[in-house]
Amino acid sequence: MQQVTAVIARSKGAPVELTTINVPDPGPGEAVVKVLACGVCHTDLHYREGGIKDDFPFLLGHEASGIVESVGPDVTGVAPGDFVVLNWRAVCGECRACKRGDLHYCFNTHNATQRMTLTDGTELSPALGIGAFAEKTLVAAGQCTKVDPGARPAAVGLLGCGVMAGLGAAINTGAVTRGRSVAVIGCGGVGVAAVAGAALAGASPIIAVDIDAQKLEAAKRMGATHTVDSSAADPVEEIRRICAERFEGAEGADVVVEAVGRPETWRQAFYARDLAGVLVLVGVPTPDMKVPDIPLIDVFGRGGALKSSWYGDCLPSRDFPVLVDLYRQGRLDLDAFVTEEIGLGDVEAAFDRMHHGNVLRSVVVF
Template sequence: MAYEVKGVVARSKGAPVTVETIIVPDPGPGEAVVDVQACGVCATDLHYREGTITDQYPFLLGHEAAGTVAAVGEGVTNVAVGDYVILNWRAVCGQCRACLKGELQYCFNTHNAAQQMTLTDGTALSPALGIGAFTEKTLVHSGQCTPVDPAAPATAAGLLGCGVMAGVGAAINTAGVRRGESVAVFGCGGVGDAAIAGAKLAGAATIVAVDIDDRKLEWARRFGATHTVNSKATDAVAAVKAATGGFGADVTIDAVGHPAVFEQAFYARDLAGRVVLVGVPAPDMTITLPLLEVFGRGGAIKSSWYGDCLPSRDFPMLVDLYRQGRFPLEDFVTEAIGIDDVDAAFTKMRAGEVLRSVVVF
């Protein structure tokens, strides 16, 4: 029997979202239906609404979610009804060339539900990042469900489903921050602050936060930044070098995804340092760097996909660290909102007024 639930839909480019009735089918083979308890409002959802990811409207928005498994389809063994799970958008296949090399975090054939959720007139919905969780129930592939400790509130735990995991993973998994190293993070929104928290967790001695908003820089200090730089008023590259003995940081992380910011991150690193891009650029963005500088600085330039995470490994670990008081997951939640407040949350996000608004069901 299909389910009728309310969900947040983006029907056309730039148009205000609407709350509509969604038809969620019973789970088929390998699928699960999840009762969504909470879902964070991520910039990626805004990108979907604005058509900068794809134009396959209408979209069922939302993807940073936690909830309880309500039903499972044939052959599902990794989760059971009643399990408390965080949803992820990289359910690894185990069979592609990346998986067969043991690099599951780069899986090139990740799973989504085979069936489609629809509007009441039968119009198929494109779920954001294959999840679509601004709704009371959603249909996903069972591999997109990662069981975690149910003691972690869904408002906080769900954020690991995208932004927080992307930032923490950029520092720990992609950059491989080591004890005593210096790190500079450019852009102090949710992903950037998560990268700062990840660098602190890894034992970085110096963490420089760079942004153009003093309010965001204050948030960055809360997550572990030892130095802050307002790049509107100060040369960011010079400031990072000043905070690191004149050399530059061992690791620089671009959490914005803009050519000018990436260039700052490139020049603010030490010789043999690592530059990580985790901010998502627009499709038309390009960058030009002197090839001799790329060669002469050595080190590495990397992009970070979803923090190069393995949800089955990283989600439970970070929830456990949160439960131990070692990872400030709840501090990313600025406000709890209702399903009707998503457009207002997008406005607050653009204005830099929130780290995360979280829809609570």
């Protein structure tokens, strides 16, 4: 066991704390990772606010990269010294999804068996089973994905959650390909990543929708061909107009990614699709939100598919190395998602900056 500095949320709504925690030596199937960088994700704020679970205290942080320091017995996939991106989908290989070949839907993803603790022995709940706002963290070895060690840790660590969620929503869930039209509603970090994924796949037009001019500018830098300020114009009508200019008779976009997670924007996404179009929900709703009242004949008559995207439907072992290689080749600008690099003691201030909408990601760098 060793002691390291970490950021915890001790109780609902309370400011985060910088404290010392105990990290056990890795047991069977586990690894200790020296964290190099970890993004400040909105999900961490949800944990702090009690919006996900109430298993306080939480060890926050999950969008991380680092170096494997040690591994437990029977671990063969990674070794000490490997540069890895951490993921929260360590596939089990045994559940019904895995056995039918849908590993990206694994219904029984696993985490480390042992728990990290406060110095008084209080067990910590690691955010998304990772807990990487810490100098070192204990994870299941399957949560470690080896990538090119020449990559910038602050950039590629973001594949661990938000950037992968957005890229995957477009490429994996939405199956965007060349010549498809795409609209993305909500251009925070996940939405802008969906724009980047659509651009990487060769889609056109790519229409970014938001009420924030700075976010729309970020979307343009990542490949959006058109932007719509939905505070000043009806986004459904604008998406239809833009797509009809490109494709005669189009009634909307082939794929609409909803990256907000609200009933009103989901409804916009539903009607902004072309006939047989795909709606991808990647924005995370709160438990009280309901599917909007839409006539069932409209669901039938428009055809297509209404999908939810879990973690961008990614398979980390397949997707992370490929995306890091594209980044290293200059074809995927992951650096653009890193708005600022901060210290471990700056997490609470980074949460405050989230509310102003002028950061894609603050990244803790160790």
